[in-house]
Amino acid sequence: MAHIVRIVKNFFIALRQVTIGNKKYYCWLAFLSFFILMGVSAYIDQLNRGLITTAMRDQVSWGLYISNFTFLVGVAAAAVLLIIPAYLYNFKPIKEIALFGEMLAITAITMCILFIMVDLGQPTRVWHILPAIGAMNFPASLLAWDVLVLNGYLAINLIIVFYVLYRLSLGKEYKMSVVWPLIILSIPMAVSIHTVTAFLYNGLSARPFWNASILAPRFLASAFCSGPALMLILFQIIRKLSEVEIENRAIFKIAELIAYAMGINLFLLGAEVFKEFYSGSIHSEPIKYLYFGLHGKAKFVPWMWTATLFNITAFLLFLFPKTRENFVTLNIGCALIIMGIYVEKGMGLIIPGFVPDTLGEIYEYTPTMSEIIITMGVWAAGAMLYTLLLKFAVPVYTGRLRFELKKEKSEIRSEDVTAGSEV
Amino acid sequence: MSKRTRSNPLGIKLDRRAFLKGAALGLAGTALPLNKADASFWEAFFQKHFREMNETEIKKVIERLEKEYGQKYKKEIEVGNEKAIPGVLFGYGLDLSRCIGCRRCVYACVKENNQSRDPQIHWISVLRFKKGEKWIDLENSERYYNPAQVPEPGYFYMPVQCQQCENPPCVRACPTQATWKEPDGIVVIDYNWCIGCRYCMAACPYGARHFNWAEPNVPQEELNPETHYLGNRPRYRGTVEKCTFCIQRTRNGKYPACVEICPVGARKFGNLLDPNSEIRYAIEHKRVFRLKEDLNTYPKFYYFFAYGL
Numbered sequence: 001m002a003h004i005v006r007i008v009k010n011f012f013i014a015l016r017q018v019t020i021g022n023k024k025y026y027c028w029l030a031f032l033s034f035f036i037l038m039g040v041s042a043y044i045d046q047l048n049r050g051l052i053t054t055a056m057r058d059q060v061s062w063g064l065y066i067s068n069f070t071f072l073v074g075v076a077a078a079a080v081l082l083i084i085p086a087y088l089y090n091f092k093p094i095k096e097i098a099l100f101g102e103m104l105a106i107t108a109i110t111m112c113i114l115f116i117m118v119d120l121g122q123p124t125r126v127w128h129i130l131p132a133i134g135a136m137n138f139p140a141s142l143l144a145w146d147v148l149v150l151n152g153y154l155a156i157n158l159i160i161v162f163y164v165l166y167r168l169s170l171g172k173e174y175k176m177s178v179v180w181p182l183i184i185l186s187i188p189m190a191v192s193i194h195t196v197t198a199f200l201y202n203g204l205s206a207r208p209f210w211n212a213s214i215l216a217p218r219f220l221a222s223a224f225c226s227g228p229a230l231m232l233i234l235f236q237i238i239r240k241l242s243e244v245e246i247e248n249r250a251i252f253k254i255a256e257l258i259a260y261a262m263g264i265n266l267f268l269l270g271a272e273v274f275k276e277f278y279s280g281s282i283h284s285e286p287i288k289y290l291y292f293g294l295h296g297k298a299k300f301v302p303w304m305w306t307a308t309l310f311n312i313t314a315f316l317l318f319l320f321p322k323t324r325e326n327f328v329t330l331n332i333g334c335a336l337i338i339m340g341i342y343v344e345k346g347m348g349l350i351i352p353g354f355v356p357d358t359l360g361e362i363y364e365y366t367p368t369m370s371e372i373i374i375t376m377g378v379w380a381a382g383a384m385l386y387t388l389l390l391k392f393a394v395p396v397y398t399g400r401l402r403f404e405l406k407k408e409k410s411e412i413r414s415e416d417v418t419a420g421s422e423v
Numbered sequence: 424m425s426k427r428t429r430s431n432p433l434g435i436k437l438d439r440r441a442f443l444k445g446a447a448l449g450l451a452g453t454a455l456p457l458n459k460a461d462a463s464f465w466e467a468f469f470q471k472h473f474r475e476m477n478e479t480e481i482k483k484v485i486e487r488l489e490k491e492y493g494q495k496y497k498k499e500i501e502v503g504n505e506k507a508i509p510g511v512l513f514g515y516g517l518d519l520s521r522c523i524g525c526r527r528c529v530y531a532c533v534k535e536n537n538q539s540r541d542p543q544i545h546w547i548s549v550l551r552f553k554k555g556e557k558w559i560d561l562e563n564s565e566r567y568y569n570p571a572q573v574p575e576p577g578y579f580y581m582p583v584q585c586q587q588c589e590n591p592p593c594v595r596a597c598p599t600q601a602t603w604k605e606p607d608g609i610v611v612i613d614y615n616w617c618i619g620c621r622y623c624m625a626a627c628p629y630g631a632r633h634f635n636w637a638e639p640n641v642p643q644e645e646l647n648p649e650t651h652y653l654g655n656r657p658r659y660r661g662t663v664e665k666c667t668f669c670i671q672r673t674r675n676g677k678y679p680a681c682v683e684i685c686p687v688g689a690r691k692f693g694n695l696l697d698p699n700s701e702i703r704y705a706i707e708h709k710r711v712f713r714l715k716e717d718l719n720t721y722p723k724f725y726y727f728f729a730y731g732l
Contacts, residue, residue: 050660051619052542052637061624061634121619121634121661124468128599128618135472135600135616143598143622205718206592206628282560359548359583359630360561 010169010403017401018391028387032380039377042370043118051121053370059363060354064371065119067346068378069112071226073197074219074345076108076153078227080190081257087183093250099164099397100238101231102157103389105190108227109154111382118374142200149196153189156182161393169396169403194219207353209286212275218268219345224261225311226341228254229334234386236331242394252325255333259318262337266315269308269344286352294356299364303343310340463487472600473613473652484615485652492657496643503651505674507607513668514608514702515679516691517582518709518729524549524573524580528681528690532584535669535680536655537647539639546666547584547681548630554579584681585610585631585666586714586722593623593632602663607674608695608723609667611653617662624663628715629722632665668692695723705729 021029046053056063079101086095117123128134129147138144160182167174198216205211232251239246273291276284288294290304317323317333324330356362367375395401466487471480485502492500529547538544550564554577557563564581574580591610594602601616602623624632638660650656651671658664669679673692677683682690693700702725705711709727 050635050637054636057636058624058630058633061621116620119620121621121663122617122659125599125616125618128472128601128616129620135475137595137598137600140595141598141622143596143620147598200622201625204592204596204626206626282562285562353625356562357630358561358628359550359566360564361566 006403013403014169014392014396014401017395018388021391025391029384032384032387035376035380036384037377039374039380042373042377046118046370046374047123051119053368055365055368055371057363057365059357059361060351060365062119062350062354063365064346064367064375065115067350068375069115069119070197070350071342071345072108072112072115072382073150073193074223074341075227075230076105076112077190077194077220077223078231079105079157080187081224081228081254081261082231083183083187083190085253085257087180091250091253093247094253097235097244097246097250099161099393100235100244100390102161103386103393104227104231104234105157106154106161107382107386107389109150109157109193110385111378112150113154114378114381115375118378142196142203145196146193146200149189149193153186153193156186156189160186161389165393165396168399169401171399171402191220194223201349201353204353206358208283210349210353212272214268214272218265218272221261221265221268222341222345225258225265225314225337226345228258228261229314229337229341232258232334233331233338236327238390238394242390243398243400244394248325251330252321255318255324255330258333258337259315259324262311262315262318266311285356289355289362290348290352295362297362297364299366300347300351304348307340307343307348310336311344314340463491467615470615472616474600474603481652488652488656496641496646496657498643498646498648500646500648500650500657502656503649503671505651505671507605507609508674509606510694510696512608512695513587513673513723514693514695514700514706515587515668515724516693516702516705516711517724517726518689518691518705519579519581519726520728520730521687521689522549522580522582523687523689524551524568524575524578525686527684527686528582531680531684532666534645535647535672536666537641537650537657538664539635539637539641539658540645541640542637544633544635544639544664546631546633546664547582549580549582551575551578551580553577581726583629583631583714584724585668586629586720586724587666587668589721589723590719592626592628592718592720596622596626598622605653605670609653609670609673610665611667611670612663612665613653614656614658614662614664619661619663621663628718628720632663634663635660 042053054063054065079098082094082098082101085091086098117126120126129136129144131138131148136144136147138148160179163178164174195216198219201207201210202212202215232254235246235251238244273287276287285294289297290300292298293301314333314336317329317336323333351365354363355365392401470484473481476484481504485504488502489500492502526547526549529545529549532538532546533540533544536546538546548566550561550566551568552558552564558581568575568578587608587610589604589608591604594604594610598620599616599618601618602610602612604610619634621634624634635658639658641657646657647655649671651667651674654667654670669677669681673679678692679690682692691701691705693702695702697703705727706725709729711725711727713722713725
C-alpha cells in the first residue's frame with residue numbers, strides 16, 4: 001500500500017515537472033496550444049455540420065486525415081530502426097537514445113488515433129470497433145487488425161518507456177530481463193503495424209493502384225526513411241536544448257541506415273513505375289494521373305515530381321559520407337526526406353487510389369481550410385505530447401530528477417531547468 | 424476460494440462480456456456532452472448491433488425510431504422489419520439494348536428510398552458511353568451528361584447501382600460488422616451501428632456506397648413513410664447508405680421502384696431460385712454479363728442484350 005502511495009506521489013512530482021520551465025518553454029506551449037485550440041474549434045464545426053466541411057466526397061472518400069495517418073504509422077514503425085542496431089547489435093551510441101525514439105513512436109501512434117477519430121462520421125460510436133464490447137469484424141476486416149496492432153504497439157512502447165524511466169527515477173538500472181522480451185516483441189510489432197496498414201489498402205481489388213504486391217515493402221522502405229529523418233532533427237534539438245548527450249556517431253549511423261532505406265524505396269518505386277508504364281494496362285491510370293495528369297486534370301503532377309526530386313536528392317546526400325556527416329547537408333537531407341515522403345506516402349498514395357474512381361470519374365481533391373486546420377491541430381497536439389514527455393523524461397534520464405531525494409527536487413525547480421523544453 | 428463467492432445477493436448473473444461492456448460504456452458515457460442527455464440519446468448510444476438484438480429489443484428500438492422520426496418529420500412513419508423470405512434469392516437484370524438514359528430510375532429511387540435531396544445522394548449512376556469506343560473499363564464514361572432529349576444518337580447508357588455481390592468486399596472490409604448480406608442476398612447496413620469510417624466505400628468496386636457528408640435533408644411532404652429498418656428509413660449524418668433492392672417493397676412481393684418506373688422495360692427483377700422467374704428467363708435466354716467479373720465478387724446484377732446481334 002505504501003508503495004502505491006509513493007508511486008502516486010512520484011507521479012505528481014513528475015507531473016509538476018512538466019509545468020516548470022523558462023519563458024521559451026511557455027511560449028512554445030502557448031504556440032502549440034493556439035494551433036490545438038484552432039483545431040478543436042474547427043473540429044467542433046465539423047462535428048456539427050458533418051464531414052461536408054472537408055473536400056472528401058463519395059468519389060474520394062478518404063483524404064488528408066488518412067494520408068497523415070498513413071505517414072505517421074510509418075514514423076511510429078521507424079523506432080525499430082533504432083531498436084535493431086541498439087539491442088541486436090549492441091551499438092552503444094544508439095542504445096542510449098533509443099528511449100527517445102520509442103517516445104516518438106508513442107507520440108506518432110497517439111496522433112494516428114487522433115487522425116482516425118477526426119475522420120469518423122460517428123465518433124461517439126467508436127466503441128463498436130472494439131473487441132468484446134463492440135462487434136469487431138475480426139479477422140475479416142483489415143481495419144480490425146489495424147486497431148489491434150496499433151494499440152498493441154502503443155502498449156509495448158508505453159510499458160518500455162515508463163518502466164525504464166521509472167527505474168531510472170529510482171536511481172536504479174532497468175532490468176534487461178524485463179526489457180529484452182518487450183524489445184524483441186516490438187520489432188515484429190513495428191513491422192506489422194506498417195504491414196497491416198499497407199494491407200489495409202493492398203487488399204482492395206477495387207483499387208488497382210493499391211492492389212499491388214509491392215505496396216507493403218514500399219511502405220516499410222519509405223517508413224524507414226521518414227521516421228528516422230524526423231528523429232535526426234529531433235535529436236539535434238534535444239541535445240542542443242538539454243544536457244542529454246547524443247554522439248555524432250549515433251546520428252551518422254542512423255543517416256547511413258536512411259541511405260539504404262531510401263535506396264530500396266527508390267528502387268521499389270522504379271519497379272512499380274516500370275510495371276505500370278511498360279505493360280500500359282488500364283491499371284496504370286492512377287499513376288498516370290499522379291505523374292502526368294489524366295484527361296487534362298493534373299493537380300498532383302507538380303507535387304509528385306517535386307517529391308520524387310526531393311527523395312532522390314536526399315538519397316544522394318545521405319549516400320556519400322562527406323555530405324552525410326556534414327550537419328548542414330544532413331539537415332537539408334532530413335527536411336527533403338520528410339517532405340518528400342509526406343507527399344509520396346500521403347496524397348501520393350491515398351488520393352490516387354480513388355482517382356479515377358471505380359466508375360471512371362476523376363474528382364480532383366484539394367483539402368479545405370477546415371481539414372488543414374484540424375490536421376495542424378493534431379500535429380500541434382503531437383508536438384505538445386512529445387514536448388511534455390521529454391520534459392519529464394530528460395531530467396530523469398540525465399539523473400537530475402530522482403524521486404527519493406528531497407533536496408534535489410528543490411534544485412530541479414530552480415530556473416536553470418530547461419531540459420528538453422523546445423522540440 | 425470456493426465458487427460461491429461469485430454469487431451476489433440479488434442472484435444476478437453477470438457474464439464477463441456484459442460487465443466489460445457496461446464498464447467501458449459507462450466510462451465512455453462520462454466523456455459525452457451532458458446537454459444531450461435525454462433518454463433517447465442514451466438509448467440510441469447504447470443500442471446493440473441489430474443482429475444481436477432479440478425480437479423484443481428490435482421492437483423497442485423501432486418504436487423509439489418511429490417516435491423520433493415522427494417528431495422530426497411531423498408525420499407518422501412506419502419502420503418495418505420484414506425478414507427475408509425462405510427460398511428467395513433476389514436477382515436483377517438490366518437490358519442494355521433498351522436503356523435510353525432517361526434517369527427516371529435514379530429519381531424514383533431517390534423518392535422511394537428517402538435519399539437526401541440536399542446534398543444530393545443517388546444510389547443509381549447512369550453512365551453514358553460513345554458507341555464504338557472502348558467502354559467496359561468505365562474510364563471513358565460520362566456521369567453528368569445533360570442532353571435536351573434522350574436517347575442521344577451515337578451513345579448508349581449503362582446504369583450502375585449496388586450489385587448485391589455474392590462475395591461482397593464491403594462486408595469483408597467493415598470493421599464493425601455494420602453491413603452484412605441477408606439470406607435473400609441483399610447487402611444491408613445498420614445505420615445505427617455504422618461508425619462512418621468509409622472503408623466499405625474504398626472496398627466497393629461499383630461505387631455503390633454513399634456517405635452522408637452532411638445532415639440528410641428530405642422535405643417533410645416528400646418523405647416516404649413506409650420504410651424498413653434496413654432500408655429506406657430516414658438516415659443520419661456521418662453514416663454510409665446504399666441500394667437494398669428496395670427491401671421494403673421486394674420483401675412484400677413488390678418490384679423495386681426503379682423496375683416499376685422504367686419506361687422502356689429495361690429492368691427485370693425476380694427470384695434466382697425460382698426457375699420460372701423472369702430473371703431466370705433472361706439469364707438463360709439472353710447474352711448476359713456481370714460487371715467487373717475479374718474481381719470475383721459474383722454480382723447478382725446481370726446485364727444483358729435482349730435484341731440485336
